[in-house]
Structure formats: C-alpha cells, structure tokens
Amino acid sequence: xxxxxxxxxxxxxxxxxxxxxxxxxxxxxxxxxxxxxxxxxxxxxxxxxxxxxxxxxxxxxxxxxxxxxxxxxxxxxxxxxxxxxxxxxxxxxxxxxxxxxxxxxxxxxxxxxxxxxxxxxxxxxxxxxxxxxxxxxxxxxxxxxxxxxxxxxxxxxxxxxxxxxxxxxxxxxxxxxxxxxxxxxxxxxxxxxxxxxxxxxxxxxxxxxxxxxxxxxxxxxxxxxxxxxxxxxxxxxxxxxxxxxxxxxxxxxxxxxxxxxxxxxxxxxxxxxxxxxxxxxxxxxxxxxxxxxxxxxxxxxxxxxxxxxxxxxxxxxxxxxxxxxxxxxxxxxxxxxxxxxxxxxxxxxxxxxxxxxxxxxxxxxxxxxxxxxxxxxxxxxxxxxxxxxxxxxxxxxxxxxxxxxxxxxxxxxxxxxxxxxxxxxxxxxxxxxxxxxxxxxxxxxxxxxxxxxxx
Numbered sequence: 001x002x003x004x005x006x007x008x009x010x011x012x013x014x015x016x017x018x019x020x021x022x023x024x025x026x027x028x029x030x031x032x033x034x035x036x037x038x039x040x041x042x043x044x045x046x047x048x049x050x051x052x053x054x055x056x057x058x059x060x061x062x063x064x065x066x067x068x069x070x071x072x073x074x075x076x077x078x079x080x081x082x083x084x085x086x087x088x089x090x091x092x093x094x095x096x097x098x099x100x101x102x103x104x105x106x107x108x109x110x111x112x113x114x115x116x117x118x119x120x121x122x123x124x125x126x127x128x129x130x131x132x133x134x135x136x137x138x139x140x141x142x143x144x145x146x147x148x149x150x151x152x153x154x155x156x157x158x159x160x161x162x163x164x165x166x167x168x169x170x171x172x173x174x175x176x177x178x179x180x181x182x183x184x185x186x187x188x189x190x191x192x193x194x195x196x197x198x199x200x201x202x203x204x205x206x207x208x209x210x211x212x213x214x215x216x217x218x219x220x221x222x223x224x225x226x227x228x229x230x231x232x233x234x235x236x237x238x239x240x241x242x243x244x245x246x247x248x249x250x251x252x253x254x255x256x257x258x259x260x261x262x263x264x265x266x267x268x269x270x271x272x273x274x275x276x277x278x279x280x281x282x283x284x285x286x287x288x289x290x291x292x293x294x295x296x297x298x299x300x301x302x303x304x305x306x307x308x309x310x311x312x313x314x315x316x317x318x319x320x321x322x323x324x325x326x327x328x329x330x331x332x333x334x335x336x337x338x339x340x341x342x343x344x345x346x347x348x349x350x351x352x353x354x355x356x357x358x359x360x361x362x363x364x365x366x367x368x369x370x371x372x373x374x375x376x377x378x379x380x381x382x383x384x385x386x387x388x389x390x391x392x393x394x395x396x397x398x399x400x401x402x403x404x405x406x407x408x409x410x411x412x413x414x415x416x417x418x419x420x421x422x423x424x425x426x427x428x429x430x431x432x433x434x435x436x437x438x439x440x441x442x443x444x445x446x447x448x449x450x451x452x453x454x455x
Contacts, residue, residue: 014047014122015043016120016122017042017043017046017120017283018039018042018043018046020118020120020283020286020290020300021038021039021042021043021282021283021286022035022038022039022286023290023294024286024290025038025039025286027290027292027293028286028292038282038286039286041278041281041282042279042282042283042286044278045275045276045277045278045279045280045281045282046275047275048274048275048278048279049271049272049275049276049279049305050275051271051275052268052269052270052271052272052273052274052275053268053272054268055264055265055267055268055271056265056268056272056346056349059228059261059264059265059268060346060349062248062261063231063232063235063345064077064342064344064345065248066232066235066236066239066243066244067235067239068342069239069240069243069247070235070238070239070240071238076339076341076383076384076387076398076399077341077342077344077398078341078344078347078379078398078400078401079344079346079347079398079401080127080347080400080401080402080405083130083398083399084126084127084130087130087133087134091130091133091134094133094136094137094146094150095129095130095133097147097150097151098129098132098133098146098150098151098154099125099126101147101155102125102128102129102150102152102153102154103119103125103155103158104151105151105152105154105155105156106119106154106155106158106159107295108155109158109159110159110295110298111294111295113159115159115160115163116295116296116298116299117158117162117163117166117179117181117298117299117300117301118290118295118298118300118301119158119159119161119162119181119301120181120283120300120302120303121181121182121183121301121302121303124181124182124303124402125154125158127183127400127405128154128157128404128405128408129150129154131408131409132150132153132154132408132412133146133150134390135389135390135413135416136149136150136412136416138389138390138413138416139413139416140416141416153408153412157183157404157408158181158301161182161183161301161404162179162180162181162185162299163179164185165179165180165185165188165189165358166179166299168189168192168361168362169307171361171362172307172311172357172358172361173307173310176299177299178280178283178300178301178302178306179299179301179302180301180302180303180306180307180354181300181301181302181303182303182304182354182402183402183403183404183405183408184304184347184350184351184354184355184375184379184402184403184404185403185404186378186403186404186407187351187354187355187374187375187378187379187402187403188304188351188354188358189358190371190374190375190378190403191318191355191359191367191371191372191374192359192361192367192371193362194359194363194367194370194371195359195360195361195362195363195364195366195367195368195370195371196362196363196367197363198363198366198367198370199359199362199363199364199365199366199367199370201364202364202365202367203364203365204311204360204365205313205317205364205365205368206311206312206314206360208313208365221266221269221270223312223313223316224265224266224269224316225262225265225266226262227316227320228261228262228263228265228266229258229259229262230262231262232258232259232261232262233258233259233262235258236254236255236258237254239254240254241254244257244258245257269308269315272305272308273305273308273309275305276305276306276308276309277309279306280302280306283302304350304351304353305354307354307358308353308354308357310357311356311360311361311368314353314356314359315353315356316353316356317360317368317369317372318352318353318354318355318356318357318360318368318371318372318375319348319349319352319353319356319372320352320372321352321356321369321370321372321373321376322352322353322355322356322372322373322375322376323343323345323348323349324373324376325372325373325374325376325377326341326343326348326376326377326379326380327343328377329343329376329377329380329381330343330380333381333384338381338384338385339384339387340384341380341381341383341384343380344401346401347379347401347402348376348379351375351379351401351402352375352376353372355371355372355375356368356369356371356372358371359371359372375403378403378406379401379402379403379406382403382405382406382407382410383401383406385406385410386399386400386405386406386409386410386413387399389409389413389414390409390413
C-alpha cells in the first residue's frame with residue numbers, strides 16, 4: 001500500500017496535479033460532472049504535455065547521437081531522469097519519504113507564511129528529493145534526521161523558487177494567476193537580471209518584423225520546424241551518411257531522416273503547447289478552491305512550458321543561444337580542471353527556452369539572447385562542480401542538469417562537511433524557519449522592477 005501511494009500515485013506527476021484539481025473542485029462544491037470533467041482534463045493536459053516531452057526527448061536523443069559521433073566528444077551528459085534512475089537503487093526509500101513530507105511542508109509553508117505557492121511539477125519534486133537524499137546520505141545522515149531535514153529543505157525550495165521568479169512571471173503573463181515551479185529557476189532569475197542590465201531599449205522578440213514573403217515564419221510550428229531541420233541537416237552531415245543510415249535511420253537517407261527528425265521535434269513542441277493550454281484552462285479555476293479554503297491566495301506553481309505560449313520567438317532564440325553557450329563552455333571546462341559537460345539537448349531546450357522568455361521580458365531581444373547564454377553557461381559549469389559532491393554517483397557518466405540542482409547540491413554538500421553532531425540538524429531547521437519568517441515578515445507589493453516576490 002505504501003509503494004502504491006508513494007510511487008504509483010504521488011510519484012506520477014499527472015495524477016498528483018489531478019489530485020490538486022480534484023481537491024479544489026470538491027472544496028468549491030462543484031457538481032459531479034464538473035468535478036469529473038475538470039479532474040480528467042487536468043490529468044489529460046499533463047499527459048499531453050508529457051507526451052510532447054517524450055516526442056522531444058526521442059528526437060533530441062537522435063540529435064545527441066549524431067552530435068557525439070560528429071565531434072567525438074567524451075564527457076558527462078546531464079540527464080535528470082538517468083541520474084535519478086541510478087540513484088533509486090540505493091536511495092529509493094529516502095527519496096520517497098523526503099518527497100512526501102516535503103510536499104506536506106510546502107502546503108504548511110503556503111498556509112502559514114506569505115509564500116503562497118503550491119509546487120505542482122511532480123517530477124521535479126521527485127528529482128530534488130532524490131538529490132537531497134543522496135547529498136544527506138553521503139554526508140552521514142540517516143533515518144528520522146535525514147527525513148526531517150530533507151523534507152524541510154525541499155518544502156522551503158518549493159515555495160522560495162516560485163517566489164523568486166514571480167515578479168518576472170507576472171510581467172510575462174500579464175497576470176498573477178500562476179507561478180513557475182521548476183528547478184531551473186536560478187538560471188531564469190539570472191537571465192531576467194541580465195536582460196534588465198543589457199536590454200534597455202531593445203525590442204521584444206515578439207516584435208520582430210518579418211517581410212510578407214516570410215510571414216509564414218510567424219507560425220511557431222513552421223519556424224520551429226525550419227530551425228530544427230536546419231540544425232539536424234548540419235549535424236547529420238557532420239556525422240556522415242554511413243553513421244546515420246547504419247546506426248540511426250535503419251537505412252533511410254540521412255537527409256530525409258534529418259528532415260523528419262526536425263519535424264518530429266516541432267510536433268513535440270506543438271503537443272506541449274496544446275497540453276499547456278488544456279492544463280492551464282482547468283487547473284487555474286480548480287485551484288480557486290484551494291486558494292479560498294485551504295491555502296488562501298495560493299498560486300499553482302507549474303512547469304516551465306507554461307510560459308512558452310507567451311513568447312514563441314523567445315523560446316526558439318533561448319534554446320539556440322543556450323545550446324551555443326553550452327558548446328563554448330565545453331572548451332573552457334578542461335582548462336579549469338573540470339569534467340567536460342556535453343550539452344544535453346533536453347535541459348538546454350527546456351531551461352534555455354524558459355530563460356529566453358524571462359530575458360525577453362526584461363530586456364527584449366538582447367535580454368533573450370544574452371540571458372539564455374548565461375543560462376547555458378550556468379547549466380554547463382554547475383553540473384561539473386556538482387559531480388564531486390554526489391559521491392559514487394558522480395562516476396556514472398551523468399548528473400543532474402538544471403541549475404537549481406547544481407546550486408542546492410553544491411551548497412548543501414559543502415555545508416555538510418562541517419557537520420559534527422546531530423544538533424546541527426535541528427539548528428539547520430531553526431535557521432531555515434527563521435529565514436522564512438524574516439523574509440516574509442514584511443511583505444510588500446512589488447512591481448516588475450523590484451526585488452523577488454515574498455507575498
């Protein structure tokens with residue numbers, strides 16, 4: 001029964017989001033038809049989003065294979081799913097316990113502090129719980145101490161991360177209905193700050209003037225298709241027809257294969273956007289029940305693709321320049337004695353695209369370009385610095401890919417080195433609570449140019 005609840009229900013992001021929608025609708029005393037419809041559409045929207053992500057991952061996997069063959073790169077490829085799968089063999093129970101009680105802490109903090117965010121990105125909750133479990137266990141913690149400290153750290157991150165981004169999220173969406181709950185937030189925050197610093201007077205990416213003959217490029221699906229097809233052509237040509245046709249395409253002409261993979265990628269983006277629209281259309285109204293009854297003024301913190309529809313051009317620009325920055329970073333990592341981090345297409349697409357949207361919101365085109373490049377550098381260097389902290393997992397050829405995992409893992413891992421007694425656990429708990437109280441004790445309404453949100 002515990003495995004059913006922890007792994008199959010709470011460990012399934014779509015069901016987790018659907019449960020929050022169900023609770024919200026029941027609290028509002030909606031009729032049975034609305035409850036069933038709203039819950040199922042919420043789950044379906046998340047399933048559609050996941051299906052689009054799977055299509056993207058499949059296409060990007062082919063791109064990575066061709067890229068590695070073309071440029072003979074031997075290094076670590078960050079992949080959250082891979083590192084978590086490896087960790088579950090040794091840290092599965094700790095991960096599940098921290099995840100469950102971390103969500104409880106999230107709800108309690110949202111209820112009793114000014115941080116009114118409920119983190120709904122279930123898979124990232126699991127990934128961060130896994131990272132925390134690995135770091136704490138490697139540092140000598142176990143049992144109740146590990147679960148208590150890990151849960152408080154996770155729950156605090158689940159409210160602080162959306163709060164940090166909310167002023168910029170409001171600027172992007174033009175409303176305060178939802179937040180971004182994704183552990184790439186440090187990169188998005190830096191991108192927004194970089195955009196503000198460099199983008200004064202720069203026009204939005206969405207105002208790019210396109211000649212009438214090229215007006216078809218305004219269609220996001222068409223522009224993504226052409227951009228990715230071009231990238232696939234270049235990499236397939238560099239990898240060579242023999243490799244592509246012999247190892248990947250099953251004998252299909254390498255150019256035709258590259259073209260179809262580019263279109264497959266675009267189809268994945270289209271599916272994701274459709275899922276996001278359905279998810280937002282149901283989860284926001286359903287969440288009103290939680291906001292009114294359980295956690296007054298609560299905001300759902302959603303996965304980063306939730307902001308993609310607000311700046312389609314910035315999504316492509318952000319991905320492209322984040323990836324370019326990752327390639328450039330590969331040249332400098334060995335010079336600093338760090339392991340080479342091969343740019344992973346999945347983290348660079350999702351976090352790079354989101355960074356582009358945040359950079360565009362504060363700095364227009366310059367912000368989108370330079371901000372997403374800053375994100376690309378961050379998710380290249382932080383995974384390299386994180387590897388030594390992961391213990392034996394650091395030798396498995398993969399690591400966590402998104403920015404927050406690097407920040408949390410490096411800070412937590414180095415702090416634990418100074419731990420000498422169990423009293424430090426409770427001292428750390430008190431410190432975290434004190435910080436939350438201090439930050440939230442004087443909430444104020446901030447505009448888009450002020451400090452991160454705490455209310």
